[in-house]
Amino acid sequence: MLREYTCIICPNGCEIKVRADGEEVLSIEGALCPKGREYVTQEMTDPQRNIASSVLVKNGELPLASVRLSQRIPKDRIFDVMKEIKKVKLEAPVKAGQVAIHDVLGLGSDVIVTKNVGAI
Amino acid sequence: MAVQQKDVVIVGGGPAGLAAAVELYRRGIRNILILEREKSLGGILRQCIHDGFGLERFRQTLSGPEYAQRFIDEVEELKIPYRVDTTVIDISKDKTVRAVSPQGVLECRTKAVILAMGCRERTRGALGIPGTRPSGVYTAGVAQSYINLNNKMVGREAVILGSGDIGMIMARRLTLEGAKVKAVFEIQPYPSGLPRNIEQCLNDYGVPLYLSHTVTRIRGRSRLEGVTVAQVDEKRNPIPGTERDYSCDTLILSVGLIPENELSLVTGVRLDSRTKGAVVDENCQTNVKGVFAAGNVLQVHDLVDFVSKEAERMADAAARYLSDSSLEECGLDVKADENIAYTVPQKISGEKNFVLSLRVKRPMKNCSIRISQSGEVKKTVKMKKALPAVMIQIPVQKDDLNERENLEVSVTC
């Protein structure tokens, strides 16, 4: 079986061809770096993604603080994680790097704030 | 207010302006002033909350705000002077900068000006899309600003015109916030944005991408109700009979970025009609001595890491300009063949190493980029894949060239 992937790790977007026999990987071609090989191996078994979103900030100079995940999480849990993100209400001041949700849904990733928001 | 004397005035406190400021400081320049029209520094990065920034520069995948904060922190630490909520409204030919803020009118006579104003989005009006004028039609950047900075959701059911990166990023953003993105339509026969964005923004969320399609009509008397989409031929003309209606309450336009050079024109800066940015030499200096440009205002970038590098190279040159009062003459033209959309810089000296930026006009596989002088190939770069969406940067050594002849850049596959 031959499958093609576009790697999303870096802007190169290498087109990587994977030859597999059932679960056994026979060859990986087209990756310019080891991260690409890691990516497709992961993608074949358990695709993972990072997402970015926003959380509400009370009494802040801005109404929202942007957040992202500290680690990738399984692709099929994205909307579950979004549900948790939507519940968050932070109180200003908020600092980039601050943890908004620790180990969200036990998936091994924090939801971290990526923007400073001062208090009004 | 009295007229202030400056060594460098930087117009724009986004990634290009910030990187330039820090680099100038490192080169010993102190009398700097950054002028930023928003209420805080950071530029467009403030609203780009997705990751992918800084992969090259910091070996990390940061969000836009985080990337910007690295530079803002340095500016603060080095106490580089800046003013926010200040809009530059004029730059005269003799480099007097006039700006306006709630504190009054500010006038600076400066030795050097750095243009770092970024770009604006191509509008529905400029495209002349037929139909009515309901609410619900947004350019992608404006929709992004509403959602990410202003806590306002723009709609529930969207169609996106243009497969530029911002459009695809917004497809994902809208979907994550519960909207239904019905499709992305792209007028060219190939995508405008990065392949990884097609993967992680469209394919991941089941949003179909239709190439060679465009919106031919907008419907709705008050709020958008739907759009008509048609297939286009090689000349980009709608093919009659291929029209399909899509009901939607939101149309997102991601149909091009235009370097914001209205101020530059006032100063007498000559623009390149291909980039819509200034014609510059290898020092990023424009035709007006002491006026430099970098970042999106010079050429629309896809990676902010390259913007920072370009701004730093420019700042090095600007620092030399300030100490020597001039820079080397760049009398050689850089010419591009018909496969290349544009090259920056447009002029070189042939006496210095420089970085050549270029984009191909259409996707090419297994191609060779050749840099020649009078037909003699001086440098060849082979690429497995070259896309219009991905800027190509080639370092050129001065030892490869002579200082007498124009440069010819060609791509063949």
Place this chain on the structure above:
Amino acid sequence: MKNMARQFDVLIIGAGVVGCAVAREMARHQLRIGVLEKEMDVAYGSSGRNSGVLHGGFTYKTGSLKAQCCVEGNQEFDRVAKELDVPFRRSGKVVVGFNEKDMASLRRFQARGEANGVRGLEIVDQKRLRELDPSAGGEFAMYSPNSGILDPMAYTIALAENARLNGVDFFFDQRVTGIERTDGVYAVKTERDVFRTRWIVNCAGLYSGAVSAMLGIDGYVIRGFKGEYIVLDKKAGAFINMPVYPAPNEKGGFATHAVPTVNGNVLIGPDSYMTDDFEDYGVTQEHIDGLIRDGEKMFSHVKREYFIRNFSGIRAKRVDPETGEVLDFVCEARDEAPHTINLVGIESPGLTSALPLARRAVSLMAEREGLKPNPDFDPARKAVRRFNGSAPAEQGKLIAEDPDYGEIVCRCENVTKAEILAAIHNPLGTCTVASVKNRTRATMGRCQGGYCETRIVRMIEEEKKKKVTEILYSRKNSYLFTGKVRG
């Protein structure tokens, strides 16, 4: 105040330029005056969608109301513009020709113009034409020195604000659905309310025929003639001095022309095709292409890179139901509809004729009822001071007096926070993004609101304490947002 019947002496239906002019002229007398408008602001219809030309008056039948009102309105406009503090330039106009048929047409209309009392009309050769306007197409032209250009939106708003200053009430989102008369009082039903009034003035433009029928005066046929326009960047404006029109056809109708606006842009248009749908303001591809083709004959800089946007307008022409011939203005007070003034079929030169028509409407009322002058009436109205176009020293002063003049919100047109705030808090009480745009020019530049719209929306939200879903673009249901992203 909802569903409570409100009592007026005069109710004006329609807040276009004619309705607002009538309101203003009526306010010179001691009367309780109200204006009912179906949209969210003044000038949504024909009044805000035209070439912005102060006509000379040479194409209308001698002795007609169109001719009389146009010449009167043209002559007084320097004073009117000063009184109401609206931009106006008596630019002159050239009507160009290419062949003998055109020349015959120009001479015919020159004669008619002179008979109408229009001064200064002269036929000029190509050399003189090029002196008057270097980019104009044409071999020769008729030059009308008294024609001019104005901002129709600014003018209508100024009339309305002056009326408001003098006590007139404006009611928006009030589409009239029916009119009944009981015991000498009219009950004017709208979609949301009932208003009671002794007099009604019909200024409903495209709907003047329908409203006339509601008054009991049947038989007026209004045909909608739609025309599309292209707006060109101010860079194109540098190449044109005055309106350039092609020689008129036998009926005095003009095809696509090129007009500089008083703000520095250029309008190319309008073309002309019939429409039954009086609220379809869409623009179409074939018409845009036609405008480019015809516009290039009048003006040599119709370039794609100058395109800012397109829009359309619909002209309400009163026609003879049998022959289709376009007829004169109607400005009447009929016995079968007591205490009404009926203005029907006001199309071009409606802008130029607005105040003359308004004065005639007041006279018609005065003939039937004693009117007492309003001693507090003030004809003057001052516009909000604009940062853009002010001299640098003046700009510094403005900011010193009000720091909000130092915050530029619309970068393309240099519109400041002070002006946006004044527009949000305008005397008429209306507040949409379009109402801010029409009062300040914000969002009208190259980037079409790409930078300023988010800021204007935020200011509307804060100043008017609106919920996110209540912020409108222009019409009643033109909501911009479906809710907050969070919270």
